[in-house]
């Protein structure tokens with residue numbers, strides 16, 4: 640592990656594998672390649688190297704070992720803390736912080752991490768509603784936007800990490816006021832999974848890919 644480029648890549652891969660698992664996507668080499676925007680050949684080399692280091696197991700799907708999972712959770716935690724810090728403390732545009740946090744996550748020391756926790760008074764999620772590992776977040780019951788009924792109005796709780804990877808998508812969501820805790824009313828659903836929703840005073844069309852990756856909190860039904 641003396642090669643610094645390798646160490647950085649190792650963290651990125653562990654993070655990607657962890658996030659694929661979080662999103663419920665089968666962790667295969669081709670999915671990792673797409674997630675990271677690299678070639679399948681580089682993934683297969685890297686995954687093999689990580690297997691030798693004891694960070695992953697390859698059993699059809701790729702799984703993190705205990706050591707790999709620990710590494711991934713440090714990176715994901717620092718990424719989501721950094722996003723929160725950048726948007727809450729430095730007031731950077733909400734849709735931009737994911738990109739910036741990709742750099743920050745690699746530079747945060749134990750001491751800086753501790754100071755961030757204290758400064759932000761124990762945040763539970765990133766500004767997009769994704770849980771910070773180790774924060775003890777208790778998520779409400781959620782469902783994807785695509786499963787809302789017509790006329791139902793619920794609060795947006797979470798924008799999945801997969802959408803965060805797409806800068807254009809984040810800009811679109813931001814421009815249309817689709818951010819955690821906004822109220823969304825389902826206007827119309829088409830048979831192919833695209834939806835039209837009402838957010839504030841505007842109607843927004845959302846394609847199937849995004850509507851399956853935006854999560855709303857299901858309100859506990861009132862007891863009779």
Ligand SMILES: [Zn+2]
Pocket residue numbers: 719722737765766767768769803
């Ligand atoms: Zn985020």
